[in-house]
Amino acid sequence: xxxxxxxxxxxxxxxxxxxxxxxxxxxxxxxxxxxxxxxxxxxxxxxxxxxxxxxxxxxxxxxxxxxxxxxxxxxxxxxxxxxxxxxxxxxxxxxxxxxxxxxxxxxxxxxxxxxxxxxxxxxxxxxxxxxxxxxxxxxxxxxxxxxxxxxxxxxxxxxxxxxxxxxxxxxxxxxxxxxxxxxxxxxxxxxxxxxxxxxxxxxxxxxxxxxxxxxxxxxxxxxxxxxxxxxxxxxxxxxxxxxxxxxxxxxxxxxxxxxxxxxxxxxxxxxxxxxxxxxxxxxxxxxxxxxxxxxxxxxxxxxxxxxxxxxxxxxxxxxx
Amino acid sequence: xxxxxxxxxxxxxxxxxxxxxxxxxxxxxxxxxxxxxxxxxxxxxxxxxxxxxxxxxxxxxxxxxxxxxxxxxxxxxxxxxxxxxxxxxxxxxxxxxxxxxxxxxxxxxxxxxxxxxxxxxxxxxxxxxxxxxxxxxxxxxxxxxxxxxxxxxxxxxxxxxxxxxxxxxxxxxxxxxxxxxxxxxxxxxxxxxxxxxxxxxxxxxxxxxxxxxxxxxxxxxxxxxxxxxxxxxxxxxxxxxxxxxxxxxxxxxxxxxxxxxxxxxxxxxxxxxxxxxxxxxxxxxxxxxxxxxxxxxxxxxxxxxxxxxxxxxxxxxxxxxxxxxxxxxxxxxxxxxxxxxxxxxxxxxxxxxxxxxxxxxxxxxxxxxxxxxxxxxxxxx
Numbered sequence: 165x166x167x168x169x170x171x172x173x174x175x176x177x178x179x180x181x182x183x184x185x186x187x188x189x190x191x192x193x194x195x196x197x198x199x200x201x202x203x204x205x206x207x208x209x210x211x212x213x214x215x216x217x218x219x220x221x222x223x224x225x226x227x228x229x230x231x232x233x234x235x236x237x238x239x240x241x242x243x244x245x246x247x248x249x250x251x252x253x254x255x256x257x258x259x260x261x262x263x264x265x266x267x268x269x270x271x272x273x274x275x276x277x278x279x280x281x282x283x284x285x286x287x288x289x290x291x292x293x294x295x296x297x298x299x300x301x302x303x304x305x306x307x308x309x310x311x312x313x314x315x316x317x318x319x320x321x322x323x324x325x326x327x328x329x330x331x332x333x334x335x336x337x338x339x340x341x342x343x344x345x346x347x348x349x350x351x352x353x354x355x356x357x358x359x360x361x362x363x364x365x366x367x368x369x370x371x372x373x374x375x376x377x378x379x380x381x382x383x384x385x386x387x388x389x390x391x392x393x394x395x396x397x398x399x400x401x402x403x404x405x406x407x408x409x410x411x412x413x414x415x416x417x418x419x420x421x422x423x424x425x426x427x428x429x430x431x432x433x434x435x436x437x438x439x440x441x442x443x444x445x446x447x448x449x450x451x452x453x454x455x456x457x458x459x460x461x462x463x464x465x466x467x468x469x470x471x472x473x474x475x476x477x478x479x480x481x482x483x484x
Numbered sequence: 485x486x487x488x489x490x491x492x493x494x495x496x497x498x499x500x501x502x503x504x505x506x507x508x509x510x511x512x513x514x515x516x517x518x519x520x521x522x523x524x525x526x527x528x529x530x531x532x533x534x535x536x537x538x539x540x541x542x543x544x545x546x547x548x549x550x551x552x553x554x555x556x557x558x559x560x561x562x563x564x565x566x567x568x569x570x571x572x573x574x575x576x577x578x579x580x581x582x583x584x585x586x587x588x589x590x591x592x593x594x595x596x597x598x599x600x601x602x603x604x605x606x607x608x609x610x611x612x613x614x615x616x617x618x619x620x621x622x623x624x625x626x627x628x629x630x631x632x633x634x635x636x637x638x639x640x641x642x643x644x645x646x647x648x649x650x651x652x653x654x655x656x657x658x659x660x661x662x663x664x665x666x667x668x669x670x671x672x673x674x675x676x677x678x679x680x681x682x683x684x685x686x687x688x689x690x691x692x693x694x695x696x697x698x699x700x701x702x703x704x705x706x707x708x709x710x711x712x713x714x715x716x717x718x719x720x721x722x723x724x725x726x727x728x729x730x731x732x733x734x735x736x737x738x739x740x741x742x743x744x745x746x747x748x749x750x751x752x753x754x755x756x757x758x759x760x761x762x763x764x765x766x767x768x769x770x771x772x773x774x775x776x777x778x779x780x781x782x783x784x785x786x787x788x789x790x791x792x793x794x795x796x797x798x799x800x801x802x803x804x805x806x807x808x809x810x811x812x813x814x815x816x817x818x819x820x821x822x823x824x825x826x827x828x829x830x831x832x833x834x835x836x837x838x839x840x841x842x843x844x845x846x847x848x849x850x851x852x853x854x855x856x857x858x859x860x861x862x863x864x865x
Contacts, residue, residue: 281747284547304547305747323744323800325548326776341551343779347800366800390805390847411847 190441191249191483192448193234194457195222196474202236203457203473204252205448207441207482210459210469216252218245223478224266225437228273228291231484235276235291237264244276244289249483258294261287266350268309268318270333277318277331279306286320286329288336298336302329308350312375313357321348321362328362330378340378344371349394354420355402361418363393363407370396370407370416372423382423388412395438395480397447399462406447406460408435415449415458417465429465431458439480450477515555518784520774521573522560522767523593525586525607530763534585534606535560536756537767544768545775552779556771568592574601579778580789582770584608584626585763597621602789604773606766609717610661614813614854618861621786623773623793624815625766631853632716632733633665633688635820635844637673638851640686640714640731643842647675650684652699654691662690662716681706689715689730696720700729710825718762721823721838728825728837736765737821737840743804759836769801769816794863805849813861815853819845 189208196203200222204214220240227234227249234247237260244264246256260267261280268277275297276289286306288298303322306329310319318331326348330340345364353360353375360373368391372382386393392411398404398420405418409428415435417427432451435458439448447460450473457477459469522538524531538558545556559578563569569592570581578601584590585607597603597619605613605624609632614624640646649670653659666688670677678684687708691699696719703713710729720732738749738759748768752760760768776799777783777792793814798806803819810817826839845852 282750303551304544305744324544325551326800327548327551343548343552346798346806366806367798368806 191231192439192441192457193225193227193481193483194448194450194473194477195225195236195437195479197221197223197452197476197478199474199476201474202234202247203477205457205471205473207446207448210471212471212473214252215474216247216254218247218254219243219257221263224264225479225481226267226269226276227481227483228269229271230273233273233291234481234483235267235269237267237278239263239265244278246291246294256294258289259296260289261285266307266309268311270311271313271315275333277309277311277320277333279309279320281305281307284322286318286331288333300329300331300336300338302331302338303327303341308348308363310351310353310360312353312360313355317375319351319353319360319362321351323347323349323365326364328360328373342373342378342380344373344380345369345383350396352396352398352405354398354405355400359420361396361398361405361407363396365392365394365410368393368411370405370418384418384423384425386412386416386425388414388416388428391416394436395450397438397440399440400442400444404462406438406440408438408449410434410436410452413451415447415460427465429460429467431460431467432456432470437477437479439482441482442484448480448482450480452476452478515550515553516778516784517555517557518579518774518778519557519559519573519577520771521570521576521578521581521583522558523569523573523581523583523585523589524560524562525583525589526563527586530585530607531562533761533763534583534767536752536758537606537760537764538582538771540752540755540764541768541771541775545771549775549779554778556775556778558771563589563592568595570596570601570603571599574599579784579786580604580770580774582606582767594619594622600786602786602793604766604770606770607763611665611854612661614815615860618813618863620814620863621790622814623770623809624813625769625773626762627735627818627820628815628853629661629716630665630669631815631820633662633669634852635733635822636688636714636716636731637669637675638844639822639842641670641673641675646685646712647673648683648685649675649677650679650681650687651677651690652681652687652703654695654699656692656695658692659690659695662688666690685712687713689713689720691715693717693719697723701727704729723837725831725837731822731824731841732838733844734762734821734823735818736760736762737823737838739836739838739840740802740821742843743802745802748802765801769799769807773799804843805845805847807849810850810856812856812859812863813854814863817845817849817852819843819849820852 192205219238224237243257303325305323308321345367347366391409395408407416432454434452437450584605590608713730796808
């Protein structure tokens with residue numbers, strides 16, 4: 165027991181140290197698919213503070229819970245780059261099948277869940293060793309990956325079968341398959357883990373899932389011409405969900421309780437990845453064609469800054 | 485026509501009641517099996533293209549269907565074996581029949597539709613089939629001649645301002661249909677069709693597929709630039725690599741990459757060691773469409789299948805847009821592509837003599853082909 169307490173105290177100190185290393189304000193990391201780097205934005209000033217070369221065709225991006233490590237999927241290198249947040253240098257590369265695109269970091273930081281598009285599987289990678297712990301069959305052309313807040317479930321979208329494969333992270337197997345709209349791209353959970361939101365690019369809709377029942381409880385049509393929704397995040401309060409509409413160049417704001425689209429916020433051209441700060445005050449939108457990031461003030465639902473980044477910005481991850 | 489089903493009808497009914505958005509995996513129960521007929525043309529090459537596309541489409545359809553206790557199976561029938569191709573498949577209980585490839589293939593297919601079984605045309609581009617020859621239970625995945633010509637006109641007249649066209653025809657029925665489409669499309673865009681080929685910006689081939697090689701050769705011999713010759717369909721792609729010329733409007737190309745076309749083309753090539761052609765894509769799409777109808781709508785018979793297709797479900801054909809059937813003639817709306825000759829020094833590795841130059845249609849897919857106002861088919865009110 166005493167040892168546990170000491171261990172806990174040490175962990176807390178380590179976490180504090182990590183936070184101090186990364187600074188008091190969060191950093192925002194943006195993968196640039198065609199300039200092969202990651203742009204680092206200081207969320208306090210909304211200025212670019214660094215650009216990190218990572219490798220070829222960076223797309224999916226995530227940050228460890230302690231903020232010390234950034235993971236970047238490198239499609240043309242067939243690896244996940246492991247970037248040290250302090251030194252801003254690539255410190256390792258995990259093998260990740262062919263053309264890795266999307267992944268999610270477990271809440272405890274111990275695992276990466278990676279979709280393998282060509283193999284129709286999801287891989288589970290140990291972040292300490294880089295070894296693949298399991299390979300799990302999912303739907304055809306898997307893409308978006310999301311982990312539930314409690315870490316118990318992983319959702320993997322499959323673009324060709326229009327499904328969500330629900331993976332039990334203890335059993336490491338698919339325990340349910342949910343049919344959603346045509347070409348599901350990404351999913352995310354509400355903070356309480358009770359609902360999940362799934363974007364369907366060709367259907368132009370968002371499927372809302374009751375997580376406990378594995379059923380679609382609502383399908384929200386995005387009333388725009390060819391909206392092509394892609395990225396989706398939920399506000400830390402659980403009140404709002406935000407959807408990047410790559411076709412209509414805006415972000416849809418969804419009222420999570422009412423299950424209605426409350427607003428559309430115009431942003432740059434082909435908005436794709438989204439990231440929201442932990443306090444929920446700012447939403448960052450990667451505009452793939454504009455080669456910029458739009459910063460949305462979530463209270464006013466207005467773009468308050470537009471930041472030039474690299475070529476074809478794709479994903480956004482918010483650190484500490 | 486009732487689809488061939490093995491399994492529990494009661495389960496199907498309850499599943500349909502749940503609605504497609506709420507389906508979840510059901511384990512350990514009997515499968516409902518649905519047969520899809522495929523009519524193979526006499527031409528061995530086209531038959532291979534068709535059967536390969538159908539096989540991949542079957543796999544992709546079953547990757548979804550089997551998650552929900554359903555399965556599609558294929559039955560094939562060779563044209564030229566006597567009788568009317570497709571009828572035996574329909575009589576045997578096929579939920580739908582796929583075909584329309586090769587001479588006479590479309591007529592046989594429409595007869596099957598007239599008899600009551602839904603059909604998917606993946607090979608015939610004749611506008612007539614969607615106009616005076618239209619059938620309620622026929623769905624056309626293959627683009628029409630008008631759509632191809634509109635795609636060329638959008639690129640050449642609207643974007644490149646090459647508005648003076650001449651027609652190199654051969655007097656064949658196919659040539660006549662292409663020429664009619666050219667006159668309609670060029671006039672619609674404010675261009676002109678001139679008899680003076682030398683003075684025209686573009687020579688449009690209005691010939692039977694067998695005449696493409698010779699007609700392109702003549703145009704080149706007369707000094708025409710290779711990128712100022714244009715035609716419809718894949719016939720031009722069969723020109724020898726050293727004589728690759730012309731701009732060709734297509735519904736699919738094996739070098740497409742965007743919108744996960746690369747993944748689809750890759751799956752096809754890995755499985756068959758061959759490029760995915762337009763007919764292959766059409767057959768793949770038809771099988772996927774049937775599979776989605778079976779899973780999403782619980783469509784187990786012809787009427788339900790037709791109702792699902794007419795409800796305009798957004799189909800993902802790896803073309804970046806939601807593909808739907810036009811309600812007035814059952815033609816699949818879809819982006820088209822224009823390919824042209826690649827520089828010889830760039831023809832290396834997997835890159836062939838033709839490259840995709842443009843995708844056409846964008847967000848106004850009804851700008852390609854027959855508009856409702858001019859259609860001579862009226863399924864819609």
